[in-house]
Amino acid sequence: MEYLIYVYFAMIAIFYSYVGYIWVKYGVLPSISDSWCHLPENQKILFTLFCWGFAFPAAIIGFTISDGNPFQFLMLFGAGGIMFVGAAPDIRNKKSLTRKVHYIAAVTGVIANTLYLYLVFPKLWIYPTIFVVGSLIMYALKRKVDEIWWIEILSFTSYAIVTGIIINKLLMLI
Numbered sequence: 499m500e501y502l503i504y505v506y507f508a509m510i511a512i513f514y515s516y517v518g519y520i521w522v523k524y525g526v527l528p529s530i531s532d533s534w535c536h537l538p539e540n541q542k543i544l545f546t547l548f549c550w551g552f553a554f555p556a557a558i559i560g561f562t563i564s565d566g567n568p569f570q571f572l573m574l575f576g577a578g579g580i581m582f583v584g585a586a587p588d589i590r591n592k593k594s595l596t597r598k599v600h601y602i603a604a605v606t607g608v609i610a611n612t613l614y615l616y617l618v619f620p621k622l623w624i625y626p627t628i629f630v631v632g633s634l635i636m637y638a639l640k641r642k643v644d645e646i647w648w649i650e651i652l653s654f655t656s657y658a659i660v661t662g663i664i665i666n667k668l669l670m671l672i
Contacts, residue, residue: 502559502665506658509555513654516548529646531600534587542587549584553577553607556657563664564618572614576657579607608653615660622660629656 520533527533534545557577564570582603586596615626629652636645636652 499562499668502562503669505555505558506662506665509552509559510658512548512551512555513658516544516551517651526644526647528644529589530650531583531587531589531604532647535590545587546584549580549587552654553580553584556580556661559661559665560614563661563668564614567618569614569617572610572617575610576607576614577611579603579605579610583607608649611653611657615656619660619664622663625656625660629653 516533517530520527520530520536524533524536527536531545534542537544554577557573560573560577561570564573580603583600586599586603588594588596589600591597612626612629616623632652633645633649636648639645
C-alpha cells in the first residue's frame with residue numbers, strides 16, 4: 499500500500515507541473531486542452547504525456563482504494579476518458595472525428611470521476627460538491643473567466659483531495 503503515496507505524488511506533480519508550465523508560458527487558456535494548440539509542433543506530445551501521466555496513476559489509485567466497491571468501474575471511465583483526451587488532442591479541427599472523441603472523452607472523464615467520488619466515498623461528499631458548485635459558478639460567469647480551464651483544475655483537485663485523504667487513512671492502518 500505504501501506505493502500509493504509515490505503514485506499519488508507523481509500524479510500531483512505531473513498535473514500541476516504541466517498546468518504551471520502552460521500558465522507561465524501562455525497564461526490561463528480557455529481550457530487545458532487548448533494548450534495543445536499553443537504548443538510548438540515539437541512539444542505537442544507533452545499534452546498527451548500529461549493526460550496519460552496523471553490519468554494512469556489516478557486509475558491505479560482509484561482501483562486500489564475502491565477494491566470491492568460496486569462503483570469501482572467508474573474509475574475506468576474517469577481515467578480512460580482523460581487518456582482518450584490525450585490520444586485525441588486536436589480540438590480545433592471542427593470536421594474531424596478527433597474533436598468529437600476529445601469532447602466526449604473529456605465530459606465522460608469528468609462526470610465519471612465525480613460520480614466515482616460521490617458513490618465510492620459518500621462520507622467525503624463535500625469535495626465533489628465543491629467541484630460541482632464551483633463548476634456551476636464558473637459556468638455562470640462565462641466570458642468573465644475561462645471557465646473550462648478552472649472547471650478542469652477543480653475536477654482534478656477534488657479527486658486529488660479525496661484520494662489523498664483515503665491514502666492517508668490507509669497508510670495509518672499499516
